[in-house]
Amino acid sequence: MKEAFKTIYMGGSGEYSMKKSRFIATVVPVETEDAALELIEALKKKYWDATHNCSAYIIGTDQPLMRCSDDGEPSKTAGRPMLDVLLAHELTNLVVVVTRYFGGTLLGTGGLVKAYQSATLEGLSQCKVITKELGIRTVLATDYNLVGKLQYYISQEQLTLLTSDYTDIVRLEVLVPPSRFQSFTKKIAELTNGSAIPDELGKVYFTMIEGKVHLFDSCL
Numbered sequence: 001m002k003e004a005f006k007t008i009y010m011g012g013s014g015e016y017s018m019k020k021s022r023f024i025a026t027v028v029p030v031e032t033e034d035a036a037l038e039l040i041e042a043l044k045k046k047y048w049d050a051t052h053n054c055s056a057y058i059i060g061t062d063q064p065l066m067r068c069s070d071d072g073e074p075s076k077t078a079g080r081p082m083l084d085v086l087l088a089h090e091l092t093n094l095v096v097v098v099t100r101y102f103g104g105t106l107l108g109t110g111g112l113v114k115a116y117q118s119a120t121l122e123g124l125s126q127c128k129v130i131t132k133e134l135g136i137r138t139v140l141a142t143d144y145n146l147v148g149k150l151q152y153y154i155s156q157e158q159l160t161l162l163t164s165d166y167t168d169i170v171r172l173e174v175l176v177p178p179s180r181f182q183s184f185t186k187k188i189a190e191l192t193n194g195s196a197i198p199d200e201l202g203k204v205y206f207t208m209i210e211g212k213v214h215l216f217d218s219c220l
Helices: 033-046 079-088 108-125 144-156 180-190
Strands: 003-012 013-019 021-029 053-060 064-069 094-101 128-142 158-167 170-176 198-209 212-216
Touching: 003 021, 003 033, 013 108, 021 033, 021 180, 033 053, 033 064, 053 079, 064 079, 079 094, 079 108, 094 108, 128 144, 128 180, 144 158, 144 180, 170 180, 170 198, 180 198
Parallel strands: none
Antiparallel strands: 003 128, 013 021, 021 094, 053 064, 053 094, 128 170, 128 198, 158 170, 198 212
16 A cells, blocks of 8 residues: 555546637545446536547556546547546545637647647646545554654654544544554553553554545555
């Protein structure tokens, strides 16, 4: 699993025009190829009267699945240029469909490439791009005498504190990057003389949006 990757949190749409041809880009977050294909088919039905509905998608992180379609446009003038835009922005887990309404004037291969890439960029500009980071959900159980020391350490290390539960003991749930987990465990043992042992709850991707932590179930 990658420790971090870029994707979109919310989809969007944008439009680009060239010589009276309209190019409407729809960008949507997806996590499976089936979801991407369903979206493509749905847009083909929605824009049934369009000249072309070209598409590109990237799914996954370690060995991402990449597909694109020119949908009747000359080879490598639509789908591949769209895919190149997604790759250039280092994005994954998304699909883009660019719908073309022909304006009566041929654009040539160079014009088509520019139009489809420009439309894709317009669509992306309307999306919220985020970075998902991999973290190990970790619970620390400690007494009240040590909680201040632990909270200070968590803050100094800029780790994400998810919850603080105060009962007869204090339970802190923290997100720790996998690469730092060993040093984190060692430091917690030092700070608490071995009384607080981190309890792993599993790995999860997360991101910060407007100051709030958002967790994601999928670890694609």
